Amino acid sequence: MKKAVYKKPAAFFESFDRRPGPIKTNMHYCPGCGHGILHKLIAEALSDLDMQNNTVMVWPVGCSVFGYYYFDVAGISVPHGRAPAVATGIIRAKPECNVISYQGDGDLGAIGLNELIQAANRGENMAVLFVNNGIYGMTGGQMAPTTLPNQKTLTSPYGRDVNTEGYPLKVCEMVAALDSPIYVERVALDNPVNIRKARAALRKALGYMKEKKGFSLVEFLSACPVNLKLSAEDSDKWIKEKMIPYFSLAKYKDIASERLPKVHAEPVFDRKSVEDILFPEEPAGDIETKTNLPSDFMLKIKCAGFGGQGILSLGLIIAEAAHQQGFEVTWLPSYGPEMRGGTANCAVIISSKNIPSPLVEEADILLVFSQQSIDKFSPQVAKGGTMIYDENNVSKCPPPKNARAVYSLNASELAKNLGDVRTANTIMLGALSNLVPQIQRAAFISAIRKNFAGKEKIIALNLEAFEKGETIISSKITTEKTCSQNE
Ligand SMILES: Cc1ncc(C[n+]2csc(CCOP(=O)(O)OP(=O)(O)O)c2C)c(N)n1
């Protein structure tokens, strides 16, 4: 008898170091979740089919958005529903690549249905791996296009009513009805026999893609125990007893043998013209440029608050100002899946040298606009760093243990008095400008103008807000108000 030896497939990272927090060996998926099972099947297939080095995984918005923590292959995370459109771009630019579009039912069947159907109808040479768990898993269990009749979800508390919400979307049947796709199959991840069939279907789709035969879609019926409020075992029973009777497991199409490998015209990629569009030369004006930069300068800034407060724009304007002066910059946004109203933060790094990583784990300067963000990020102020917070939205400022100075600013109230509460971020920018003498005032002004280009009234308002922030903080700097004084 052979002894089974567990070996991690080479297409997985040995250690999941991209995953934040102390756990680097396990995935972030809930116990019993189908994503984890499918990830393993994919990693094994990429290794066995020798596809690891020329595969690009396109990650959706949904629980699998963090797939890049695990796979040691090229990858890109894209906006909600856009995976087949981005995959198309990759295929057209680099036809030698294998491109996998990995999507959930909300991502593929709701917001992204058009992208899917158009890519399928064009017969793009991609494999779409569709995880149908009948629910929006990531956002806490709302009804999806594939939610079953009478299934209770957060947004269908009395069960899906087919009179008002229609019947569940049968994606395989719909895609198979198109002429272009070559392979469409529905499988399930509920028991070892079905998982073996899923493994075979996946390998078939990847194999066809490798042979450049065109568009394949494999749908994986999958469990989301957390949102079904069932144990992992009962979730598998639910797939068997509820999902499979509605979504038949079947091969809907397999016509690859009738098709010749796809050939696209050689892509024309002129780097210079792309760069000219993305980074047009700008007159330096009265901004001092590169030659006078400090030679060894790096500053890490974090801006944090709610979606809608202009947090990401604030970071962009800071980055733009530094960039105009000739610094290297990075800007890394991060926001909750729900965006508006949810938390939002961004990290900006300004440096006179190349920046190895855009992540900011310890901020030299933290700009905060909400209680939630101060609670979360104030421990991340670097030793000797500075924090400025909007006192109108913060009732309690826990003293950051490392900060050299903490300033409070009534930014929102001042912004309201100026006539638009949305200028609170620019007031904060003005305050920040006092702390970063390495970036000239002219560069900040120019970045504000660029951000609001064409909207003269808004520019004038924001320039006023900038000046407000500048003056207010300079008087505070002399008194060095600290957190403990504010409590
Ligand atoms: C443009 C946009 N709209 C809505 C959202 C909120 N959102 C995040 S994930 C998600 C649905 C995820 O469900 P699904 O695709 O089924 O993935 P699962 O988590 O179940 O695997 C939604 C609606 C968003 N992030 N962006």
Ligand code: SF4
């Ligand atoms: S919420 Fe559902 S889909 Fe998301 S990780 Fe948990 S079990 Fe999986």
Ligand SMILES: [Mg+2]
């Ligand atoms: Mg889902």
